[in-house]
Structure formats: structure tokens, C-alpha cells
Amino acid sequence: MRSVRARAALGATLVVAVALAAAGLAVLLVLRGNLTDRAGLEAEVTAREVAGELALGRAYAELEAGDEDSHPVQVTDEEGRVVAVSKDLEKISGTGTAGVVPVSPAPVPSQDDDDDDDDDGDDPPRREVSSDPPDFTNGTATVDGETADYRFATVELTTDKDVTLTVHAGAPLAAEQEAVNTVRNSMLTGLPVMLLVVAGVTWLVTRRALRPVEGIRRELAAITASEDLARRVPEPDSRDEIARLARTTNETLTVLEASVDRQRRFVADASHELRSPIASLRTQLEVGEAHPELLDVPGAVADTVRLQVLAADLLLLARLDAGERPGSTPVDLGALAREEVSQRSADRIPPAVSVADSGSLSGPLEVAGSRGQLARVVGNLLDNAQRHAERSVTVSVRADRADVLVEVTDDGSGVPEGEQDRIFERFVRLDDARSRDDGGAGLGLAIARDVASRHGGTLTVGEGPGGGALFTLRLPGRTKS
Structure with a gap:
């Protein structure tokens, strides 16, 4: 899948699908838990009602809760025998005992015996319904031929005859199952539709967001095909x-x-x-x-x-x-200037040289770099000065704080202010130096500035004291350690 739009749409759809699935599962679990707890509460209420009636000595056949078809009830004694069931209960599971037929004869409590005991003046008979939280189980029951799932609550009680009975009462889970199924079906129906909407919206939004990128790509492809570097890609108004x-x-x-x-x-x-x-x-x-x-x-x-x-x-x-880096060899610019001047003693205008004290620099006006390239710079400056000078060319080397300055001055006509930057361009010769025989190819000053820049320095031109040109080469010196 090479399309960014397709990947973005698929990724967003997968993320939303996982999020919705997790949220839907959480909703179903919470809903099922709440409905199951509500059914358990109904079952507990029924179980305690039946337990309360038995604790009061009501006969098994007269139990009111046992007449409700929606809440099946099963009562067992200490030995697990069924002593009472609700009306039309045909089958039951999940209560620990599958019996639905009371034992005969059943140990039916007697209200009269209870009254006689009270008249004797002895201790009152023990009647107690357990206050402990009931136990809950899930099971099934068949009532009047219909089988359904139920939530059973188990409550224990002690009768006035000191008989411990266990009441199992159930509440139907049909409402819980129906609600859960409805919500689940709604989610299964709505989830694909929502995912399609998310995928479509993501596709459209991504397409709109990437439309400028496509414009940039097309323009770059056109520039590559036409080799017209004067063209430019469109810039959107957004700030993204x-x-x-x-x-x-x-x-x-x-x-x-x-x-x-x-x-x-x-x-x-x-x-x-x-x-x-x-x-x-x-x-x-x-x-x-x-x-x-x-x-x-x-x-x-x-x-x-x-x-x-x-x-x-x-x-x-x-x-x-090509990015060639100069070396880091110490170069004495004073000695270099003297050497270059000494080679020009027989020229039309022999240059003069003056070297000042090194000041705060280590050694006699040293810089770090390529001796050959720096000699080329000084030589080019001297060639340019001798070409335009009338009577004198002067070279001075001195320290200026942490830098070393090489100044080449001539007494020629100087460089017009508007041409002071242009003369450092390649193959540039001013109008009064068009002759190839006298003016060279116009590369000397361009080379000098490039070499100076590679050495971390600068080369500038200004007006000299006598009105001629003053070229200043400034290079970082090697300071004393």
C-alpha cells in the first residue's frame, strides 16, 4: 500500500475499530453485570421473603412466594432433601439439588406447637434468617413447560424447631439477555457503518491535507523534466x-x-x-x-x-x-610576505614590505593553514597592485588583537565604491583592465577571497592613504598558550 492517504485511512480505521470494540465490550460487560446484579437482587428479595415466612412457621404448602411463576423457589433441609418447591416447577439446575418433588412426609413446622412452647414459659423458640450475604449462582428452571435461565439466590434460616433450611429463589435473566443481545446487535450493525464513515472522512481530510504536497511533487517533476531551475513550487497559504x-x-x-x-x-x-x-x-x-x-x-x-x-x-x-580543507600547519605571514616581495625585486614597480611586532600572538605573526594557498593569496594581491600602481606598492603585516592583518596598498586609481564587491567575482575585470595581456583572466582576486574564507578569514578592499586601493587580508592568528 504505497498511498499515504490509504495508509492513513486504514490506520485511523483500525485504531477506531479497536477503540470501538474495546468500548463496546466494556459497555456489554457493564450492562450484563448491572442487569445480572438486578436479577440477583430480585432473587434475594424473593428468597428472604420465603425464608421469613418459613421462620414464622408458615406451612410449606402455604408459601406465597411459591405461587409466582416468574420466581421459582426450592427449599431444602439440612440433609439436602427437597421439602418445598414453587408452583409448576418441573425442572431446576444450578441450586445444588435437581429435585423438584418434596419428600413425603415433609417435616412441616407446626404453628400450634410453637404456641404451646410459648405458653410453657420456657426460652422462646429460635427463629432466625441468616443475615449473611446470599450466594448467587446461575442456572435454569422449567416452569409450566417453559425453560429459561435464572439467577438464583441462596438464603439459610433456622425454624422454631431448630431446623436449618435453605431457600433457593430465582429471578429470570431473560431481560438481561434480551438487553445485551439488543445492544450487541446494534453495535454489530453500527460498527461497520461508523468505520466506513471514519475511513471516508480520513481519506478526504488526508487528501485535502496532502493536495499541496501533490502540487509540489508535480512541479518538482516538471522542473526535473525541463531542467528549468527558475521555476518554483507552489507555496500554500497555511502555516503548517x-x-x-x-x-x-x-x-x-x-x-x-x-x-x-x-x-x-x-x-x-x-x-x-x-x-x-x-x-x-x-x-x-x-x-x-x-x-x-x-x-x-x-x-x-x-x-x-x-x-x-x-x-x-x-x-x-x-x-x-569541492570543499577542500586547508591544512593546520603554522605559517609565518611576515616571512611569507618577505619571500614574495623578494621574488619581485626586478619588477616594474618593486614592492616594499614592513612587518610589525607579533604582539599577543605566538611566534612571529603565525596563522594556521596551507602555506601554498596563502602564498597564492599574497602573490595575487601583489600582482593586482603592481598591475594598477603608478609608482609604489607597499605590503605590511601586523597583529590586530588575535588576528593577523596583511595590507597591500598601491597608488593607482583605486576601486570605485560600487565595484568593490564585484571585483571578487570570477572572470570579472573592470573597464580599465580589459586587456588580457595586462589584466589577466580575472581569477586572482576571486581565488584570494575563497582561500581567505577557507582559512576562516576575510579579504576586503577600500581606499588607501594615497587614494589607491587598499586590500586587507585578515586571518585568525595562533595565540600564545
Whole structure:
């Protein structure tokens, strides 16, 4: 059963069925118990009436209760012999004695003897009906040819002749059986109807509740088939779990769309950037093959180097996008900055470096991370500064509380305020740096920010003291233990 509606309807129906069955059984048991107790009370009343008459010395044949067909009565003596029965009693069970014919001659009590004893002045004769709760049993009796079930009450008494008699009086259970049967039949008739109603209502309610889910499923299936991530699933007006699911799904689609768009742009831009040096290198090689004297070896080497750098940048970005974690090796940013600057002493604008005291940090301005990736960040910042500087490039490394700051400043035209976030996007070059020969592929700053973020730091750009660009790399330092 794969349908949620069917499972919900079946589950609710089973739960209601079990609950109704348990409740119905409890009602039947309580009803039967109450009606049985009422029949037992009637039987007890009849038994005590007969016992009271016998205790007063009434003759067995004159017992009034014995004339009632609806309450069969059987009286036995100490030896279990039947001494009296009610009128038309033909058969009885459940009283311990099946006899319905009184013994003959029966030990009939005498009212006259009772009076003589009183006249003698001796102790009054003993007449007592037991006050103990009677014993109850169920049995059957045949009265005037009709057999029925009865509830029998047993009461003991002592006559004035010190004879102990036992009175068994019954009350019919026909009313109890009829009431129980009526209620049971009503329940058996009404239970299926109620279960059908519960199943139908549960099906409809579940169907209505899950209708938005079906809409979400259909829209997701359409998005999967069309590969159009710009579409969104419908969000219901309710504030329940389904509405939250729809909102979360749309948020996921938004992030996925942005990621796919970014990947598509990345692939397109990478293809475009790779096409130029490859095409240039191929052209030079083809010309050199046809006319060796015209082969531009320096140009071919430059294109090859540029192609190598671009491939390395793309590979690093792919690793960063894949979630590659930097190492935890201690890296001295001061020494790293000096090393990068020393390699650029012959450049058009040699950068200057200044390293301040480590302050509260352990060691000389150390951070935890990948030395190779951090060297790539500093190198990219220096490349960008030298590309835009007019006369000077400065690198400073200092401690700022628990962080280490690397600041790269140039005296160029700076970065417009509206472009300060955009320059960190991939393959982005500002209008004054469109030349691929001078401006690069537009990946250096994007790589620098991604590496900084992977190391738990930030990379921002602002205006330098001389009006140029000021790039600030902030990384958490390794504090003294």
C-alpha cells in the first residue's frame, strides 16, 4: 500500500475499530453485570421473603412466594432433601439439588406447637434468617413447560424447631439477555457503518491535507523534466509543515539555480579564457611550422605560461569548490610576505614590505593553514597592485588583537565604491583592465577571497592613504598558550 492517504485511512480505521470494540465490550460487560446484579437482587428479595415466612412457621404448602411463576423457589433441609418447591416447577439446575418433588412426609413446622412452647414459659423458640450475604449462582428452571435461565439466590434460616433450611429463589435473566443481545446487535450493525464513515472522512481530510504536497511533487517533476531551475513550487497559504516544506524547497531551488548559473558562467568563461591563449599558441606554431624564421618563440612561451597559470587557477578553484580543507600547519605571514616581495625585486614597480611586532600572538605573526594557498593569496594581491600602481606598492603585516592583518596598498586609481564587491567575482575585470595581456583572466582576486574564507578569514578592499586601493587580508592568528 504505497498511498499515504490509504495508509492513513486504514490506520485511523483500525485504531477506531479497536477503540470501538474495546468500548463496546466494556459497555456489554457493564450492562450484563448491572442487569445480572438486578436479577440477583430480585432473587434475594424473593428468597428472604420465603425464608421469613418459613421462620414464622408458615406451612410449606402455604408459601406465597411459591405461587409466582416468574420466581421459582426450592427449599431444602439440612440433609439436602427437597421439602418445598414453587408452583409448576418441573425442572431446576444450578441450586445444588435437581429435585423438584418434596419428600413425603415433609417435616412441616407446626404453628400450634410453637404456641404451646410459648405458653410453657420456657426460652422462646429460635427463629432466625441468616443475615449473611446470599450466594448467587446461575442456572435454569422449567416452569409450566417453559425453560429459561435464572439467577438464583441462596438464603439459610433456622425454624422454631431448630431446623436449618435453605431457600433457593430465582429471578429470570431473560431481560438481561434480551438487553445485551439488543445492544450487541446494534453495535454489530453500527460498527461497520461508523468505520466506513471514519475511513471516508480520513481519506478526504488526508487528501485535502496532502493536495499541496501533490502540487509540489508535480512541479518538482516538471522542473526535473525541463531542467528549468527558475521555476518554483507552489507555496500554500497555511502555516503548517507543508508550507514550510514548500518554502524550504524554493529556497533550495534558489541556491541550486545560483550554483548552476555560477557553474555555467564559470565553464563558459573558462572556455573563453582558454580559447585565446590556445588559439594564439596554435597560430604561432602553425606559422613557425610553415615559416620557421617567423616563429615568435618568446610569444609562444608567454602564451604557454599564461595557459599554465590559467589552468592552475581553474584547478585551484575546482578544489575549493569541492570543499577542500586547508591544512593546520603554522605559517609565518611576515616571512611569507618577505619571500614574495623578494621574488619581485626586478619588477616594474618593486614592492616594499614592513612587518610589525607579533604582539599577543605566538611566534612571529603565525596563522594556521596551507602555506601554498596563502602564498597564492599574497602573490595575487601583489600582482593586482603592481598591475594598477603608478609608482609604489607597499605590503605590511601586523597583529590586530588575535588576528593577523596583511595590507597591500598601491597608488593607482583605486576601486570605485560600487565595484568593490564585484571585483571578487570570477572572470570579472573592470573597464580599465580589459586587456588580457595586462589584466589577466580575472581569477586572482576571486581565488584570494575563497582561500581567505577557507582559512576562516576575510579579504576586503577600500581606499588607501594615497587614494589607491587598499586590500586587507585578515586571518585568525595562533595565540600564545
